[in-house]
Amino acid sequence: MKKQITTVAFKDTQEQRAKLDALIEKYKNEKGPMMPILQGAQDIYGYLPIEVQRYISIQTEVPLSEIYGIASFYSQFLLNPKGQYAVSVCLGTACYVKGSGLLMEKLTEVLGIKNGEITPDKKFSLDATRCIGACGLAPVITVNEDVYGRLEPKDIPDIIAKY
């Protein structure tokens, strides 16, 4: 599955930008600077939106396409901001055939946000993920570390209400 790209507007503070500058300065002239820069940038912002990647591209003169290639390749890099509670719906084959698409629809309705978005109060974010290896429980959603399996759309409101 291709990585979802956020539609949430980006904001940063002067403090964050100063940290990012220091980070780029530190690794810029080293060999293979992009992994540590992207990791550091994600620590600063929580995710790697286009604004941050473009800024890194201009400062390091590495094409944005190359940076995005790395960011979309490694699963550790996030292109979406995460809420306090990150809700993930498994769209792996097993979950999908058992109706995880419907769970996604229900979550969109309950949370009022689409796949890849975050609620305005930053409490919940919603993402689709690849198979998480809990196929026996299909269809599955996770909220941070908590796993909920064998769900139907009607179970969703109660789960969300717990947080």
Added chain:
Amino acid sequence: MNTVNVKINGREYAVPANSTILEAARYAGIEIPTLCYLKDINAIGACRLCLVEVKGARGLVTACVYPVNEGMEIFTNTPKVKAARKTNIELVLSAHEKKCLSCIRSTNCELQKYANEFGADESRFSGRNTKEAIDDSTVFLVRDNNKCILCRRCVAACNKLQGIGVIGANNRGFDTNIACAFEKNLSDTSCISCGQCIVACPVGALYEKDDTQKVLDAIADPTKHVAICAAPSVRATIGECFGYEPGTDVEGKMVAAMKRLGFDGVYDMNFTADLTIVEEANEFIGRVQNGGKLPMITSCSPGWIKYCEHYFPEFTDNLSTCKSPQQMFGALYKTYFAKKMGLDPKDIVFVSAIPCTAKKFEVTRPGQSVEDGIPGVDIAITTRELARMISGAGIDFTKMPDEEFDKPIEIGSGAGVIFGATGGVMEAALRTAAETILNKPLEKLEFDDVRGTESIKRATYKLGDLEVKVAVASGTANAKKLLKAVQSGEEKVDFIEIMGCPGGCVNGGGQPVQPASVRNNVNLVELRSKVLYDADSKEEIRKSHENPIVKMVYEEFLGEPNSHVAHEILHTHYVKRGL
């Protein structure tokens, strides 16, 4: 040269010490099949088509990246090698949209060729069947990733040849796709429209936006007067689409074929190449004499213009304001010539045959129209599209007689024809500038220092009291190097020629696609340029300002070079786009 002794298929060879197995084999007259490898820019060992056996090595090795060493024994053609290559092709085919019947690259596709040669079974494995969206967001290029084999040759061309890097490999595993960052449309990036990615692609995943139907429709419309002009370099390359060796001049046959397509006029763009030179040389002299912005940089390559606007907006005032030859032609055709021929510009469809995808973008630019709603050039078709129209009309190109361009625009000078090669515009401009300043004929017309296929060329010429430092760069990666040196003050120049594509128009993104087996072994730029320099040396008129049609147009219409009318019709302006 240091050599090492290797055995290839049982025979002994001394090969250059630091070659790869692929290079060593070629040395021994053996062509190992490759899909992802492109000399100098893409040696990534991804497709695994170039597998060979090496005695003592574990498993098969990829010849394109594996270095030879003393005593190495290589086998390029064993049953094991052949079976592995076949399987790898079959795996590629499993994820490929196999639509050879309608594919734009059918019969000129490296994948199709190898699949056929290896006897591959296209349905042995069933692979992904998700459909990728087609990116046709620009006016010049289409990306159909359903046919992409992930060789990354386009990425290397964009990044390394051109120094742009707006495309790359996104995601991973089965989801890997070649696209722009954040899956943006190409039209939303700072792609310069050069088309170098297209001519690097082995398959039908990248191609120009085909405008041939528009041309055919116009020709079929009896109320339209449809004229076409052919850019200097097209005559040097279009033969390749009909089986001629690279470097064959087919001007006469090309003209004959164009006439048989039913155009109302078939003209030589060399004429407006000459006009561009007269305008540009005088603009340069003017800038030198009046303290204008220097260095002045040529403006006839729209790929370069878009590059400048995106990546070096601070240099847009250095650009000559001259339109490119195709735009000058369209503009004059719909004004001066229309009046002369008694035509209403609204009824004219002006087509240009060009080596370049960027010119498709150029025709859509504001500041290029004759008047509101009347574009200078209506449709720009690449060399490949022209060839497609010719075959599509059942015209046997090879059997064409040699014919001449239509009057009244049949004359181009030798200076005009060399426009198509890197350094050609500079040489043409110097011929005219020198004679204008010195006010006497030059003894030697060749400016050898600006000829040749090097990436950046420099020279200093004395034109009377004036010392002119010139530089010539082709390919935007080289342009970047040159401009950075100018910016930092490291390099002092007065006049710069830049062509967006490496080697100039002869190697444009709209030119016939040659497979890697040719690109890797033959210097296409050199072969194709030679056609143009040979044509120049045979011309009677070799200076732009001596072209009689150019003279006539000034006398009857434009007045002087850089006159008010000339500015209205032949000059344009630029935008600072940024990234």
